[in-house]
Amino acid sequence: SEASGIQRELRNEAITTPLFTMQAFLSLPSDLVILLISDNTHRTLHRGRCKSFTAKANIAPDASRTISIEKRVSSLALVVYNTKYNLLYCLLGFIGCVLLVPSLSIRGLRIVCYAMMLLDVCFHPTLSNALLAIEQNRDSLxxxxxxxxVVVYIYTAIGYMLFHEHYGVLDEANTGCRTLMECVITHFNQGLREDIASVMHIISWQTNPTISVLRLLFDVSYWLVICVLLLNIIGGIIIDAFSQLRDHRSSIEKDMESNCFICGIDSLEFQRHSQGFDHHVRHEHNMWQYMFYRQHLYEKSAQDYTGQESYVASVLTSGETAYYPILMEMQQHTASPYVPPMVPAGPVSPVNNRKRNEDTSTLPSDCGCFLKQMTFGNAARCCFNMEPNTIFLNAASFGFAPKPVLAAQAYFVNRMEMNPDRFYRRELPVLLRKSAERLADFVNADSEDVVFVPNISHGVNSVLRSLDLQDGDEVLCMSTTYPGVFNTLRHICYMTQEVVELKVVDVRLPIPSYESLIDQIAAAVTPNTRVAVLDHITSSGGLVLPLEKLIPLLRSRGVYTLIDGANAPGQIPLNLRELRPDFYVGTTNKWLFGSKSSSFLYVDREHQTIVRPVVTSLGYNQGFLEEFAVQGTKDESNYLTIATSLDFYESLGFARVFAHNKGLIDWASSYLATLWHTEPLLPPWQRSPFVSAIRLPIAWPTKPNNEPLTADEMLQVCEFVIDILMDQCQLVTKVLPIQGKMYIRISAQIYTERTDFERLGSAIQGMTSCSSFIQKFSEMHV
Structure with a gap:
């Protein structure tokens, strides 16, 4: 039989039909009871609205494991549900039996008890729907x-005051309204069943015209207000309830026939597959297999659970839905989660309770629901336009913009091209500031201190070129500074007319302690030091600097701090109000799921009058915000998508992302180091949460004269290894020289899982099995 037919049959015949005796109910198989109860709650499963199958059945998985002692404990749930009815039914039967004794018999009472028991017919599906229509609208009725x-009492008072002599009951004059109580009874008894005029005498127009007119108004208004309007309102409420129940039942039946019971995806989504919807519900998401597996957990002892069974049992206990593949479809060999429509017709409402910018955030609400329940790992690749069959372990370099962010960018581009004059003159300045306000709220800064720059290098150049460095001044940086920023420092210090010294603090990793690093940097500061360029998180090794101690130290010595925070936003919480750097440059495309060229520059208000953008345009000398906002005609849509990317991140949940990435990178560091018999560059307490560098078991190639490789030659070898991993192994990662050794930098993100790093470990082992790089190069097909 079809699954939908079984469900419909169970609902109509089993759940809605009363069970007259507890003995008959306990005779049902326990697995059938579970199916009955679960079927009664199936509607909450679709579209991510399900808390668990036990939400309405009131069965806790922990309690139900006692079935091994009493296998019909679960059956009591439905009995308790009908306890009041069963008790009343048994009580009426008991009273009827007792009244068979002549001495206890009361005339007609036994017949009344038996007659009331016939109300059991109300539990027929048709009649139960009628009663349900009344029950659902109980408050309105x-x-x-x-x-x-109230209205009848008002008319009673008027009739008692003016027309008490006009009432006549049973053809007796002046009866029915001699007292107020008698008048009330007459109005409710006769007035609601028929019409109040039926119990009042007709008054002649000739004898008393005034009273006749008042009687006419009284009788007609009573008939219109009470008999026509108010009494029919009750009937209308009941009819409307019937209509709602019919529509609700029709939607349920349509949902059962056209949607998958497990994942809730519409059958039309499966028409693009060769297998079709029937194959999906029979072989991929067979609902009975889920039910049987649930019953299997009930009957199995918790001490005998496997790892997978323990996980599912814990999920069911906590009431979470991670066990059920909601909005996810399984194909023959790969799981391809279904992604709701990502391109909205316009700005939509926010996905959570925080205040949202409705002009810049375009994340659909159904996408937010999907992200909150999405399983991390390879299943999350559906959110990105990733190259198939390629593993990406280099989020620390570029990162991926998810599909909702790309859709938001396309939306703003289309909005711009519809009317460029209006967009650039009116809309863009406002949208940029609203986007900056949202970003400033995320990094805990004032929006007046935040402007947008295309990338980190642009922001660093803007700050360094704006500083008035004089002869003898010093610029301080660390040996771990990002090469692009280091080249900017070299150019500023060596390629200008002034003589500015670039002082590099040689930091050896791992550091003994943060105190030793602070002392080393403090010792390098001299009275001539003007600015210190520091990383928040170093690019190569992922070292997190103690800025909360370094910035106050440098400020006390009169040294400006320029922080390169390319890898910080999204990895660690950022509070610029507490950190208080002089200059801070960050980006959203690495860890905040932003689009490319969407970085920001924070400048302390004390220095905003001296900082100028690299490009000078129409905003010149109009203030800090205006100079960075107007830099010629260019596509600014990447900045406008920041609100969408932050909504995307917050829908995933920062705590959930952090737990996944941090746990995965810690495991991967230990696993790869053990597999390769090497070691990570940094211990966990120094390392950034999502990035780690592990030494590769590969020796540097030697020159014919046994001379060591230069720094540039080491970079070439690293690029060669990167190409091998990318072209032959479909692994995207970063290999770089650190302190004369070859390290591989790995990154964990929501789309990575353990198998990805296991594949990387096997690939490196395969490379080391070759006799030389020359042999490996000869095998490549370039």
Missing amino acids: MQTFYLIC
């Missing part, structure tokens, strides 16, 4: 009935 009582 009660309030309407209360209104009727």
